[in-house]
Amino acid sequence: MALALVHLLFCAGLAVCSFGFTPLDPNMKEASGKNRPGMTEASVVPGRTDPRGDAPDAGAARPRLFAGVEIEPTEALLAQLEECRQVLGGSIRWVPPEQWHLTLAFFGATDPERIPLLDEILAATAREFDGPIPLDLGGITMWGNERRGVLIVKIEAPALVELQANLARRLREAGMPADEREYVPHLTLGRTKQGERTGHSWRHCRELPGHRQTVGRIILFESKFVAGGVVYSHRNQYPLTI
DSSP states (O other): OHHHHHHHHHHTTOSOTTOOOEEEOSOOBBTTSOBOOSOEEEOOOTTSOOTTSOOGGGGTTSOEEEEEEEOOOOHHHHHHHHHHHHHHTTSEEEOOGGGOEEEEEEEEEOOGGGHHHHHHHHHHHHHTSOSOEEEEEEEEEEEEOSSSEEEEEEEEOHHHHHHHHHHHHHHHHTTOOOOOSOOOOEEEEEEEOTTOOOTTGGGGGOOOTTEEEEEOEEEEEEEEEETTEEEEEEEEEEEOOO
């Protein structure tokens, strides 16, 4: 009951609690001005095409897919982030907790005949790991700037970085595109709303001490356009085990 209440408070003020987020241009900068490599994520603006170039009607015959792992919205984590949300007010478009994930690889609109190959690659990658992978949630920071920023939680997870590298290698060996940039694990909390400015208030949300989670599976997600944004569903899952 307490978790449900915190979850409801966290989602208060959102237009739709099912609103999702999809990968954006990774050439973002932290508010300090430093480049941040790796895959970032941001919301799809209603009525526009996806930032990766796939129009909303393109996914009917070619599902839009990506691989990732989920983050559990625990009661303690939701409570601490609710404090952060109160500090930032309505300047951030928040990712609903049920949509939290870490992206491992983005495939975009995918030909159906290539999906069995993706299944094989993801299953083989997962089988290389003996059991769950620990994730340590760290400080909160802003990539981009106060007008066009992405609020993220830094993730310390060396084994997840290894997992992503193995997945990228298998994708390249199969002749499929894979991101060549350094992988930086992070959880996207939200992005600056159009016309809003966060200033430096996000700096009051910098630490999430003591939040450790484990992930025990890779998930093949499908993203679908709905009124107001994008939602994710599980298409398949692959346990991490030898």
